[in-house]
Amino acid sequence: MPNTDKKLVINKGTFLSDFKQLTKFGLSLSVVFSAIAGYLLAADTINYTIVTLLAVGGYLMVGASNAFNQIIEIEADKLMQRTMNRPLPTGRYNTNTAMIIAVVFTILGLYILYTINEKSALLGAVSIFLYTCAYTPLKGVTPLAVFVGAFPGAIPFMLGWVAATDRFGIEAGIFFMIQFFWQFPHFWAIGWLGHDEYLKAGYNLLPTGKRDRKTVIQILLYTILLIFVSIIPVFKLTGEFYIYPITAVIIFMSGAVIFYYGIQLYKNLTKQTAKKLMLASVFYITAIQIIYIIDKFLH
Template identity: 60%
Template sequence: MSSSGVHTPTVSRLTDFKEITKMRLAVSVVFSSITGYFLGAESIDFVVVLLLAIGGYLMVGASNAFNQIIEKNLDALMDRTKDRPVPAGRMTVTRAFIIASVFTILGLIVLYIINPKTAMFGALSIFIYVSIYTPLKTKTPLSVFVGAFPGAIPFMLGWVAATDSFGIEPGILFMIQFFWQFPHFWALGWWLYDDYKKGGFFMLPTGKRNKGTAIQIVLYTVWTVLVSLIPAFGVTGRLYLTPVAAILILMLGLGMLYYAVNLYKKKSAQAAKKLMFASVSYITLLQIIYVLDKFIRQWI
């Protein structure tokens, strides 16, 4: 940025690139995949970790770019999205499409180098997100259910990348992130309800900020915590949690549940915002605890 405070073309292009690929979201997805890899790997191959990070970023970036092309007219109506590169007119649809297409091809190639199963799940993720979830967002609240499938793939994708197999372990990792997305996205939908309404998006299960939605948020929070604790019972193969780790996860879960119940009581945008941030903390800390628990057990 120059001293006058005006963006240089290079800085603007870099900012637009970060926006079109949703860099912060992509980095969180990559983090999720890498934690899944650490959980599944017998020994850490940092070349695979790098490939997973690059491939994961490319696939998420592609999904987001396609999404912003499809929703460009709706994004222009909402305060939180109207300044994105395509609706704001800083980037043409053609350029965005080229970025999305190149990212898709490169992402699949990179994931295929790891193993074909990883590439297959990556391809499935982008297909569901772009072709099914995105069009459904303006049609039905069930879009959140559909979107939870590609959203739950990254955590288990790491395990598949490490083992070249799909079984109970990656299945549980998938379930944790699958159930977690309901309280997370419904809290986001509640918080930004008015803005989403401008774009015609149906995010909440009942379509409204009411008692029915709040009850479902509480229920799905409970299910998220319960699924997160299943590995503590020794029924999920190589994926195992020690009692200490399980207690930590339970405490985190009770913290998230507190904010869900608080939303039920207050039914306010502020309470929803707090739950949304609590949910992000929950999934991030859960993944860190899972990985630390595995390696501490190996060291002891």
């Protein structure tokens, strides 16, 4: 009789592919995109040296945070289907190797950001610290971890503006708030999709602790705040950053897509709808940054 027992198949992978997993290469690139978008919105003339430094420094900053995160969560990652094949849970990397990568990335990333200006390096340091020392430990304690994690997650868009101007201000604050409020519908949709898996690892990331309509109401409230903050620049109350009315309408309509799927999730409470909500949020944060840039070059 053939053995029909299901066994976990571990992909051998290569050092490079494991390296990309450890530093979450795709996520890091999305952060780099946000930082460059912030830079382009601030810069009068594009300094390609600074853009390069910002891209490399931003990638190293996020890569370090992700590596530290996976070192801390190695035991939890072994329990979840989506993470058990990562380099550390499978033993393809040991913790010493991961720690060396994380520390080297931190030092190089902060140094590179420092060569742009001191404020950029400060933002990088704050981001790594909050993600590693606040968000990651809190995930197993309280759903408020998502709120704490929204702070380092909201830094990249603002970082680009600060890299270009060497100052904080209302413009950088608006970018921060956009990415801050965006994370709640986005990550609660992810939390909804992976709720059962997260529970296995001792994580409960939904605000009410379960897939219910009270959670969806909070998603909808933060979506409204996200849309409102995203169109505030049309009123020309945000310093040097403003947008045309037609741009505000386009952004409002893009945000309405997230709200629509939020309403659908309230009605049916299904994972399929939560996935559509998550994808709509990914589209939104990418689209508005591109729309903002196009709007600027039409001024």
